[in-house]
């Protein structure tokens with residue numbers, strides 16, 4: 001497995017509306033894998049592999065490039081930096097974090113904490129209260145000079161290294177750089193094979209703030225079939241009842257049937273399940289009560305498309321310790337290659 005590429009993708013900063021560095025990396029990796037590559041007005045990268053014959057059906061893979069993060073909203077006279085979130089953070093996971101402030105003149109290492117007193121002088125009420133994300137601030141160590149360097153609108157991301165641990169990998173941005181990885185590696189897996197369908201692998205922008213890039217990209221492509229590729233929950237960990245587990249790690253890719261944004265096409269679910277069984281690719285059927293992914297945007301673009309999701313169960317999602325199992329990622333890649341080859 002090309003873990004080196006996954007590491008590079010995960011460690012490249014890119015929050016909604018600031019995906020350019022991730023896009024550049026993908027453009028470099030995608031060289032030679034597609035017939036056409038272009039960037040649209042919202043920054044999504046469209047990679048097309050031509051199909052056979054005239055008017056082949058269009059299969060669109062949607063892989064969002066953005067990670068959850070922050071944008072600078074204010075810099076105080078003393079140089080403390082306040083933020084707005086872009087994407088769904090749980091403030092319980094934001095205490096005492098190392099972050100990277102990405103400025104026009106370079107990336108600054110910095111730390112993030114909530115306003116308030118440290119444990120030694122905190123009141124019993126202080127200790128119980130969980131601050132809201134907008135109460136956290138960033139200290140760049142530059143003092144008032146930060147005002148000269150940091151600008152309102154600059155991107156801030158978590159600063160944590162990618163880790164390999166046994167059969168697992170851990171990163172702050174597996175959501176959704178695993179999909180970027182899958183889009184590239186599935187195309188590499190197809191190699192020079194001419195598929196029946198025209199394949200559009202689209203690396204989308206601004207998913208974490210509401211599938212925005214996927215909406216416009218899908219309108220442009222108007223696919224016959226849309227496949228949303230993303231992480232989903234793996235709550236096979238202590239403290240979550242079995243019925244809320246969503247996926248179990250090591251049991252294969254997730255065949256994503258329903259979430260808050262869509263209900264998958266029944267025929268596609270059946271086709272992919274049958275293909276996985278035939279090819280002996282492990283999979284599990286997955287449902288989420290809420291949340292969404294880019295497949296929904298493809299499904300509802302223009303006059304609509306048939307849509308399904310291929311997902312990878314992720315523990316501790318939307319934290320800096322997002323964790324997947326390598327065999328599940330491999331299963332997701334194998335089913336994508338098998339499906340695209342068969343269609």
Ligand SMILES: [Zn+2]
Pocket residue numbers: 064175176207230231
């Ligand atoms: Zn995602």
